[in-house]
Amino acid sequence: xxxxxxxxxxxxxxxxxxxxxxxxxxxxxxxxxxxxxxxxxxxxxxxxxxxxxxxxxxxxxxxxxxxxxxxxxxxxxxxxxxxxxxxxxxxxxxxxxxxxxxxxxxxxxxxxxxxxxxxxxxxxxxxxxxxxxxxxxxxxxxxxxxxxxxxxxxxxxxxxxxxxxxxxxxxxxxxxxxxxxxxxxxxxxxxxxxxxxxxxxxxxxxxxxxxxxxxxxxxxxxxxxxxxxxxxxxxxxxxxxxxxxxxxxxxxxxxxxxxxxxxxxxxxxxxxxxxxxxxxxxxxxxxxxxxxxxxxxxxxxxxxxxxxxxxxxxxxx
Amino acid sequence: xxxxxxxxxxxxxxxxxxxxxxxxxxxxxxxxxxxxxxxxxxxxxxxxxxxxxxxxxxxxxxxxxxxxxxxxxxxxxxxxxxxxxxxxxxxxxxxxxxxxxxxxxxxxxxxxxxxxxxxxxxxxxxxxxxxxxxxxxxxxxxxxxxxxxxxxxxxxxxxxxxxxxxxxxxxxxxxxxxxxxxxxxxxxxxxxxxxxxxxxxxxxxxxxxxxxxxxxxxxxxxxxxxxxxxxxxxxxxxxxxxxxxxxxxxxxxxxx
Numbered sequence: 302x303x304x305x306x307x308x309x310x311x312x313x314x315x316x317x318x319x320x321x322x323x324x325x326x327x328x329x330x331x332x333x334x335x336x337x338x339x340x341x342x343x344x345x346x347x348x349x350x351x352x353x354x355x356x357x358x359x360x361x362x363x364x365x366x367x368x369x370x371x372x373x374x375x376x377x378x379x380x381x382x383x384x385x386x387x388x389x390x391x392x393x394x395x396x397x398x399x400x401x402x403x404x405x406x407x408x409x410x411x412x413x414x415x416x417x418x419x420x421x422x423x424x425x426x427x428x429x430x431x432x433x434x435x436x437x438x439x440x441x442x443x444x445x446x447x448x449x450x451x452x453x454x455x456x457x458x459x460x461x462x463x464x465x466x467x468x469x470x471x472x473x474x475x476x477x478x479x480x481x482x483x484x485x486x487x488x489x490x491x492x493x494x495x496x497x498x499x500x501x502x503x504x505x506x507x508x509x510x511x512x513x514x515x516x517x518x519x520x521x522x523x524x525x526x527x528x529x530x531x532x533x534x535x536x537x538x539x540x541x542x543x544x545x546x547x548x549x550x551x552x553x554x555x556x557x558x559x560x561x562x563x564x565x566x567x568x569x570x571x572x573x574x575x576x577x578x579x580x581x582x583x584x585x586x587x588x589x590x591x592x593x594x595x596x597x598x599x600x601x602x603x604x605x606x607x608x609x610x611x612x613x614x615x616x617x618x
Numbered sequence: 619x620x621x622x623x624x625x626x627x628x629x630x631x632x633x634x635x636x637x638x639x640x641x642x643x644x645x646x647x648x649x650x651x652x653x654x655x656x657x658x659x660x661x662x663x664x665x666x667x668x669x670x671x672x673x674x675x676x677x678x679x680x681x682x683x684x685x686x687x688x689x690x691x692x693x694x695x696x697x698x699x700x701x702x703x704x705x706x707x708x709x710x711x712x713x714x715x716x717x718x719x720x721x722x723x724x725x726x727x728x729x730x731x732x733x734x735x736x737x738x739x740x741x742x743x744x745x746x747x748x749x750x751x752x753x754x755x756x757x758x759x760x761x762x763x764x765x766x767x768x769x770x771x772x773x774x775x776x777x778x779x780x781x782x783x784x785x786x787x788x789x790x791x792x793x794x795x796x797x798x799x800x801x802x803x804x805x806x807x808x809x810x811x812x813x814x815x816x817x818x819x820x821x822x823x824x825x826x827x828x829x830x831x832x833x834x835x836x837x838x839x840x841x842x843x844x845x846x847x848x849x850x851x852x853x854x855x856x857x858x859x860x861x862x863x864x865x866x867x868x869x870x871x872x873x874x
Contacts, residue, residue, distance in 0.1 A: 476731075484721040484737065485730040487710075491718045494707035501705070502776060503693030503722040512730075 314467060318459050326459040327531065332571045333466040334527035337473045339551050339563035341520020347557035348481055349513040350493030351405065354545045355413030358420045359390045359518040361540025363525025365424065365431060368535045371440035379442035379465065382526050390522025391515055398514035402507055417542050424537040436536025439529035458531055466527055473520060480516065481560060489513055550588070554595055556602025565603055620645050620784055620817055621666065626675035628661050635661040636672070637841040643784065649819045650828045652862050653838035659821050662838065667699050667786055668692045693722065698782035700774045702789045708762035712753050712772055715761060716744035719779035743779065750809040751775040767794050771802065778809055785810065787820040791827055799824060803831055825863050829853065837862050
């Protein structure tokens, strides 16, 4: 059943650029970038039991890596942008994670928040490198060595860039699927459920939490790098703490207990935000109310609501 | 001699919880620690399992100093423990819980991209232990949905799945109905033989169980070892009977 759903969804996404208006296809681009980000965030949140309020830091790393590479260093290859983002994300996450994972619950959350704030301020103040609050341009990247500078921007985005993003998302999803079904993934879940017992079984909780944090940061950086090219611009709000809150919201909205929940959450968030913003300028007001409703009435998110109707499916999963 | 604590002293501020305690556990022994509340049993367990660093004295496991080394390294060295208050992974099934222990024992937790479901060694290791503990028919039940007695068994079973040389059981039959206590103990003893666990050390309040299964009994009182010997010697010791065992010592004859 779930395989059928997944197949249909993938099929729809594949043919969407041929059927849907460009406006909606363009909205799929941030969705796919956020889907990569929340897949990573949920390794930390849903599988390891740690809620980070600072992952926008790594989104910022990815987005600015792409910007610096294209504008300052003359590197235009999206492959190199993604690889450099992943590497830099891991490099910065390594010490940040080492400090944060020694704490849990609110202390962990606050520490991640603090690191996010530090990086946000860095982006604002070091304007020679980062352009300060105006941000930086991201020049159109080449895809697989193809210089697509000649075609109109919308054609570039709804065509090659769309499928490139989709390929990255599918690859990221497959890799994450392996990770959560690995012995490593099982150890993460023991730590989430009961750290004392996990340690008694010889599972070193600090090391596993650290690894999960770094992997999630790499995902956030890769997703962040995908966010830049569609708008052609990156700015410090990408690294601001409310942005960290948004991705936690997406994860909660879709349901952190399910592998695909956060991806669904990202989709609903992006399209709902677009719809609500078209009607009222106070989208955060509406979203705040939705978040409250989700937490109170559907703590397992939208996926939880779907699963509750099909108890047999849950039992098998 | 596999585990040896000598002259262990433990202070909490001015309060002396352990005052020069020496205990040893030999290969193949089943040792019970008994004592009234506040005798220092919990502290002694925490010292023996490297969770607490004693204020004085030494704790050696296989000739290595293990004072304060913590649970993870202790498990790697070959000592496992279960808990007085049952510890399970609520959302993990029985087989997943045991798989986690086997993964840890085989050092496969770093395999980030391996497919756990296809690791037959891990699965069979987990199922073997599930069989031994009579949990096989509940293999796919999440721990949170198990009855209390099965949770207790799962806690112990996952420690056994580490194939430790010595296992420390903190009140293995607490919360288990009187009727089932002996059944649980039989499972523990036979499983430890099957899995090659050499020594068992337990803290237990049920004197029926203590006298029925121990090779040796260590009685603690006010942070000191009051007596240390085989069950018949302990039963004949008036001090122990009065402070720890209680008046009805005769009731434990049949257990021995």
